Amino acid sequence: MLGSKLDILKPEWLDVVFTGRNKAYGAYELRKENPKNTNRSVVIAVILFVVIISIPTIINWIEGILPKADEKVKVTDVVLQPPPPVDQTKKPPPPPPEPPKPRVDQVKFPPPVVKPDNMVREKDPPTVEELKTADPGQTDQKGDPNAQIRIDEPVGNSDTKQVTEEDPNQIFTSVEQSAEFPGGLDKFGAYLGRSIRYPAVAKENNVQGKVIVQFVVERDGSLTDIHVLRGIGSGCDEEAIRVLKASPKWKPGIQNGRPVRQQYTVPISFTLQDQ
Numbered sequence: 001m002l003g004s005k006l007d008i009l010k011p012e013w014l015d016v017v018f019t020g021r022n023k024a025y026g027a028y029e030l031r032k033e034n035p036k037n038t039n040r041s042v043v044i045a046v047i048l049f050v051v052i053i054s055i056p057t058i059i060n061w062i063e064g065i066l067p068k069a070d071e072k073v074k075v076t077d078v079v080l081q082p083p084p085p086v087d088q089t090k091k092p093p094p095p096p097p098e099p100p101k102p103r104v105d106q107v108k109f110p111p112p113v114v115k116p117d118n119m120v121r122e123k124d125p126p127t128v129e130e131l132k133t134a135d136p137g138q139t140d141q142k143g144d145p146n147a148q149i150r151i152d153e154p155v156g157n158s159d160t161k162q163v164t165e166e167d168p169n170q171i172f173t174s175v176e177q178s179a180e181f182p183g184g185l186d187k188f189g190a191y192l193g194r195s196i197r198y199p200a201v202a203k204e205n206n207v208q209g210k211v212i213v214q215f216v217v218e219r220d221g222s223l224t225d226i227h228v229l230r231g232i233g234s235g236c237d238e239e240a241i242r243v244l245k246a247s248p249k250w251k252p253g254i255q256n257g258r259p260v261r262q263q264y265t266v267p268i269s270f271t272l273q274d275q
Helices: 011-017 026-065 185-195 200-204 236-245
Strands: 106-108 135-137 209-217 223-230 253-255 258-270
Touching (some): 223 236
Antiparallel strands (some): 209 258
């Protein structure tokens, strides 16, 4: 169209529009100065924008050239309390018991030391025949055939065996034979898969993840002290505790040939099937 090729904003059209009209009227001056005012406004806006963006850089530059004031260090006198007085009436603890005798006789086996012959005072090393019936040791020691085998433990001359009773309520974190679900981890995973009911709130909010649960496997295999170490919320934590409370009895942990209480930590995964 012819009208689409006309640019009525060009200055030449301004005189055509105001032909025979009062050009001293404000509208003529506004339209005449419009391009100049528009360019001036754009330049001012760009300058203000650059200045505002550069304010943090300018402040950091000014702080860098200004001398920094000396930092004031606050010195606080610390008064150390004197140690509590020693209770003279309290008896010192008894010395440790003498270690029992070794199971096998020991013969003194001195370590090799390079010395002149006239300074050697140790007796000759044990012969091969002596080592067939005795173990090398620090001193000559008569063994006790009824003693337990002791490895990397000190031995002594005591004939009595020190019997230590373990606390029946002690909770172990690591034992010789760890507690386990009947059938192993695969059966435990299958149990969780068929027992967990995904909370409705978690489904609606698409909550997924792992709930870390800790509990104690008692000596009879029951689970106690079930609590969440790290949860994901939306009812999943409570569901994990419910499933473990309904779990069948586990095989208890074994330490020194007898069942003990063992602390156990398991991750329970909550995953939506349609993901």
